[in-house]
Amino acid sequence: MKEVILGVGNILKGDDGIGIYVAEKIKEYIRKVEKGSKEDKSKGNSRMVGAINCGTTPENYTSIIRKSSPDRLIVVDAADMGLSPGSYRIISPGKIGVMCVSTHNMPLSLFSSYVGQFCQDIVLVGIQPDRMDFNVTLSSAVQRGGDQIVRLIIEERLNEIEVLKE
Numbered sequence: 001m002k003e004v005i006l007g008v009g010n011i012l013k014g015d016d017g018i019g020i021y022v023a024e025k026i027k028e029y030i031r032k033v034e035k036g037s038k039e040d041k042s043k044g045n046s047r048m049v050g051a052i053n054c055g056t057t058p059e060n061y062t063s064i065i066r067k068s069s070p071d072r073l074i075v076v077d078a079a080d081m082g083l084s085p086g087s088y089r090i091i092s093p094g095k096i097g098v099m100c101v102s103t104h105n106m107p108l109s110l111f112s113s114y115v116g117q118f119c120q121d122i123v124l125v126g127i128q129p130d131r132m133d134f135n136v137t138l139s140s141a142v143q144r145g146g147d148q149i150v151r152l153i154i155e156e157r158l159n160e161i162e163v164l165k166e
Helices: 014-035 038-043 058-068 108-115 140-154
Strands: 003-008 048-055 072-080 088-091 121-127
Touching (some): 003 014, 003 058, 014 072, 014 121, 014 140, 048 058, 058 108, 072 140, 088 140, 121 140
Parallel strands (some): 003 048, 003 072, 072 121
Antiparallel strands (some): 088 121
């Protein structure tokens, strides 16, 4: 199964940048595996074909996603779910439209409908922000949550993430 990870958010607004943080960590992992020995590559996660930092405009990357033709698109974004900061959940497609998800230009529900035409599976992972003020860094709780998401993606353990209750 080929996967593309899409990090959504605004790094200038504190915890809203958590999707970008996750995408960059996954990019580092992919580069490390690609540079490694043949043995490292065989242990690496060959299902990940890319990680994209799309900022606040995921719609600008639809052609790249289409060309990658992933089986699964994993979208990581800050989402106000009423949980403690750094908590994360899978957000079902039906719930995306009613969620306060990040600060991007196009609603993720519309984006998901469009890219669903060329991705078999779209998984939205929301991470509860603490603060989304301008010119602040990621809070430590949210960064820890992002690090856990990176680990779960690399270890192919997304199924361990709880789905946000309706």
